[in-house]
Amino acid sequence: MKQPVLGLVASAIGIALALVFVSLFSVPSFLGPVAFYMLCTIPFQVMTVVIWGANPSFVAKLSQPAKGLVLLIVTLVAGVIIDLIALRVVGEGMSPPGPIPSHFAVIVVPITFWLAIMWGGWPFNLFGGDAKVAGLALLVGAYVLTWVIFRVFFDYTFMQGAPVYLASAPHGMFNGVTALVFIVTALAAMFLILCFDLWPFTLTPSVMQQPALGLTWTVAAVLIAWLAMFVGVTTMGTDPMVFLVSVTVPFIFGSIIVLNMFQNSLAGSMAQPAKGIVNTLLVIVIGQALAYVYRMAAPMLVGALTPGPPGYDFEVWLANALLSVTFPFLIFLAAYFAFWPLAKRT
Secondary structure: OOOOHHHHHHHHHHHHHHHHHHHOOOHHHHHHHHHHHHHHHHHHHHHHHHOOOOOOOOOOOOOOOHHHHHHHHHHHHHHHHHHHHHHHHHHOOOOOOOHHHHHHHHHHHHHHHHHHHHOOOOOHHHOOOOHHHHHHHHHHHHHHHHHHHHHHHEEOHHHOOOOOOOOOOOEOOEEHHHHHHHHHHHHHHHHHHHHOOOOOHHHOHHHHOOOHHHHHHHHHHHHHHHHHHHHHHHHOOOOHHHHHHHHHHHHHHHHHHHHHHOOOOOOOOOOOOHHHHHHHHHHHHHHHHHHHHHHHHHHHHHOOOOOOOOOOHHHHHHHHHHHHHHHHHHHHHHHHOOOOOOOOOO
């Protein structure tokens, strides 16, 4: 198969597998240990795909599907180790994990994306020529940086007295939920810039070198996220969690489909910025359409879910179903297995 049929069929398979997986668990199990574990696998997966090129030396001589299977097993084992460490460091070892450690597990994902993509692995790729070492160093760095951000910027005072509150919870600068939504929205802004193939940064060669690119891209993503939340949350009064699942999460999910599953081919012959505009429109339409499908499928898969405060069960389920499960499933197919068996690749 070739694009766009390849991306369409692979996406359909990945989404079907993800929905079947989600349906296997009760809502408490899925929103607790299952989603937390899946979140713990994603940073390792991002590092594997971006820094290792989904082809580290220990699988370089293997062909598909053996290569994909080895990478999948390594990722799942790494997820177990990370799960245990993260739960003890930020969750006081309590199981099932509550919202506070789950928020930490969520924000590690955008931080890993930023270090791997926006910063191109810098400065971790400066120390030695071994990509495996650089990748693992980046992964450790992502968790350390996330812990610092978590302690400085996240505040869970509003949860005091609730059964899910932890004595070790940070009392930082901003409401924990709002800070979470802001960081994930900044990740959506990163994907927005990818839709434009880094235009207009590409117009200035000096900006395209690290660390200038990482710094410029980070500032741009933060400003876009601030503007989006100022309009959507501050001005329009949208609940941050509703904004997350209505705007941010569908955009990220649509970006994965357009940029990864369709390999940025849908507007491939167009020049920037026209290509970026078309890509962005496709991301919005596809992301919103698939989010709607998941909304409609939720009652059939897991029964009735209560939206809104205090628990936001529906919003948390939707965000996790789309990004904690379907996203890694799609990347497993596209990167780990290189679209095997739909496309013949080594």
